[in-house]
Amino acid sequence: MSPSSSSSSRKGTPSPSPSARSLKPVALVVGASRGIGRQVAIDLAKNGYAVVVAAKSITPISVLTQINPFPPDPKSNLSTITTVAREIQLMGGEASAFPVDTTSYSSIQLLINMTIQQYGRIDVVVYNSGAIWWGPVATTPMKRFQLMQRVNVEGLYGVVQEALPHLKRTGRGRIVVVCPPIYNRFFRGKTAYAIGKVGMSVFVQGLAMDFVREGKDMGIVGIWPAVAIESAATEQFTKKDPMHARELRKPEIFSDAILAMLEAPLGEINGKLELDEDFLRRVKGVQDFDKYSVVPGSRPRRIMPVILPDLTVAEQDDEGMRADSSKL
Known part of the structure; x- marks a missing residue:
């Protein structure tokens, strides 16, 4: 099913036909066109999930057939939700590519409606979408500030609020948000960016408290890298100095940590703001992280x-x- 063929209404949730219901748990990964998000989508598919790959970038079919070699470099602009979904399908997995603009609530509503129309359920939401601008307040334009708040905070809020009824319906919904632990060194030199990212962290802890009050088997957790991860964002540094690659880890550490979070007991994750390495060490007993280094050794x-x-x-x-x- 292509996004253009969807007949879903934004005023209500479409009722999926029995044939549309997936026999697999369904994971919606927002911000999955490149880098970390792509790796998370692929590894979820390898572990038995039907994956909705969502982001803004798409590839026309006429272009998709001309990409050689395939798959494209996961850090390049050639990597889109279309190519990622195709990668998953070629390895025998189940995936759909649905575009979304996380600055637009109506686009988010359409994404959730298309997901339900296609699969009939949502079990997991991973919010990896993010806008970045690092700099002091004096050199951060207002437009950049607003974009970061809309993508990072408002986008997360909209995606989760729209997905919540479906997550609750499964009886064991899980939400993973790419956001940092809260500590003041994080604010230094990037205040505008930190406002949005820490806002996401506040969302994680606040919604977790809602889940506890409701007494449901629902969980939300934040995840952040302990060591910088190879991505489109870090590529600018390796282009200037190839030696910078020695300071990077592969995105597989992030997807391994997320998979561990989805398997972990609720008490280990709900409301926590975790670091990938520390979570894998504490919960899975991982001690050797050398395999994740971009440069061996x-x-x-x-x-x-x-x-x-x-x-x-x-x-x-x-x-x-x-x-x-709402009740006053």
């Missing part, structure tokens, strides 16, 4: 603190006069 430098602050307080369970504006 190198020991990439850790970019994240070893010990992170605990944001809970002694009065954590005191909610005072809690109010729900």
